[in-house]
Amino acid sequence: MSKTVLVAGGAGYIGSHICIELLDADFKIIVVDNLSNSDKKSLERVTQISGKQFEFYQIDLRDEGALNDVFINHKIDAVIHLAGLKAVGESCEQPLMYYQNNINASLVLFELMQKHGVTDLVFSSSATVYGDPATVPIDENFPLTATNPYGRTKLMIEEMLKDIAAATSFNVVLLRYFNPAGAHESGLIGEDPNGIPNNLLPYVSQVAIGKRDKVSVFGGDYATPDGTGVRDYIHVVDLAKGHVKALQTMKQPKDNKGVCKVYNLGTGQGYSVLEAISAFEQACGHEIAYEIVDRRPGDIAECYAEPTLANQELGWQAEKSISDMMKDAWRWQTQNPNGYQDD
Ligand code: NAD
Numbered sequence: 415m416s417k418t419v420l421v422a423g424g425a426g427y428i429g430s431h432i433c434i435e436l437l438d439a440d441f442k443i444i445v446v447d448n449l450s451n452s453d454k455k456s457l458e459r460v461t462q463i464s465g466k467q468f469e470f471y472q473i474d475l476r477d478e479g480a481l482n483d484v485f486i487n488h489k490i491d492a493v494i495h496l497a498g499l500k501a502v503g504e505s506c507e508q509p510l511m512y513y514q515n516n517i518n519a520s521l522v523l524f525e526l527m528q529k530h531g532v533t534d535l536v537f538s539s540s541a542t543v544y545g546d547p548a549t550v551p552i553d554e555n556f557p558l559t560a561t562n563p564y565g566r567t568k569l570m571i572e573e574m575l576k577d578i579a580a581a582t583s584f585n586v587v588l589l590r591y592f593n594p595a596g597a598h599e600s601g602l603i604g605e606d607p608n609g610i611p612n613n614l615l616p617y618v619s620q621v622a623i624g625k626r627d628k629v630s631v632f633g634g635d636y637a638t639p640d641g642t643g644v645r646d647y648i649h650v651v652d653l654a655k656g657h658v659k660a661l662q663t664m665k666q667p668k669d670n671k672g673v674c675k676v677y678n679l680g681t682g683q684g685y686s687v688l689e690a691i692s693a694f695e696q697a698c699g700h701e702i703a704y705e706i707v708d709r710r711p712g713d714i715a716e717c718y719a720e721p722t723l724a725n726q727e728l729g730w731q732a733e734k735s736i737s738d739m740m741k742d743a744w745r746w747q748t749q750n751p752n753g754y755q756d757d
């Protein structure tokens with residue numbers, strides 16, 4: 415019988431792609447999202463792509479009563495928890511909002527899972543928990559630290575889940591994403607940032623389509639081959655498939671004790687800012703204006719994953735190239751110049 419997965423934060427960029435991969439793999443899904451950083455149209459597009467219907471509840475996870483009703487009304491087998499605020503700069507300006515939202519939402523969700531006997535959980539963590547790593551590639555045993563309130567919420571939730579798994583039968587998988595990029599190949603769902611994009615690729619995409627003048631390249635004097643920052647960009651569909659593998663390989667230990675596993679989801683390959691811009695130019699077929707400016711405070715030179723553990727234990731590896739990411743991002747951008755507003 416197919417399992418039912420509650421996808422918390424499922425209307426967002428990564429969540430909507432996960433919904434499609436889950437439906438394709440014959441899971442049933444229930445989506446909960448407060449739409450604070452997303453649009454319900456993403457879920458209509460999920461139905462359009464998958465041809466499958468599912469329940470959506472517009473609920474803030476911190477609304478314990480409303481979330482409790484979801485657990486009462488559905489037999490939930492597992493939870494994927496993506497719901498949270500994610501902008502590093504904003505988290506430095508409004509740390510309380512980040513702790514309030516990300517930590518409290520997680521606490522309410524985990525308490526209700528325990529109350530209703532749901533123990534299988536996949537949590538969206540981030541490579542940000544490695545801080546400024548001493549070397550690259552980064553494996554799961556590297557020291558953990560936080561350099562901003564957003565990252566600290568990820569680290570705190572990871573620590574909470576390790577404690578919970580040690581004391582209960584919670585079966586937890588922490589997935590540390592590197593730099594998600596690209597969009598579904600249909601061009602129907604993708605990243606739809608509010609206001610000025612914080613992340614490189616949505617910004618490049620908006621320059622490519624003429625919404626912004628030029629890309630500011632933050633720093634040209636890093637100790638990297640071309641002086642610009644190096645990151646492990648991973649196609650959002652590959653990332654989404656990693657969640658399906660995590661659920662499919664999840665096993666409750668025989669003694670019914672809890673377990674907490676950690677995996678990097680990255681490609682293992684780093685690309686510089688200039689290489690990423692050049693790959694986007696190939697995809698869109700024209701030049702993209704850029705200017706090298708000062709470093710962005712808090713940025714690190716290089717960050718890319720050692721992804722072998724996920725390959726060995728989940729049977730997962732990233733399959734799509736940087737060129738696929740850029741082509742798919744460009745298709746999404748051209749088909750939806752104003753994101754979901756275009757509908
Ligand atoms: P997103 O903002 O598109 O998705 C997050 C979703 O959670 C949104 O739909 C938002 O409306 C919802 N949400 C936020 N707070 C909520 C609450 N209290 N109750 C209910 N819903 C709530 O972001 P994304 O890029 O899809 O990221 C998903 C997850 O992955 C986040 O937890 C993020 O921190 C993590 N992550 C993202 C990246 C990245 O670069 N995009 C990298 C590493 C980790």
Ligand code: WQD
Nearest residue numbers: 502540542612613614615617630631632643644645687713
């Ligand atoms: C990538 C590279 C920038 C914008 C962030 C979060 C991290 C994770 C992923 C959630 C860097 C450069 C960027 C621009 C630029 N999110 N850049 N001009 O900083 O690696 O990671 O998103 O967990 O926690 O910190 O991603 O896309 O912002 O930057 O030159 O306009 O592009 O300096 O080298 P980052 P990013």
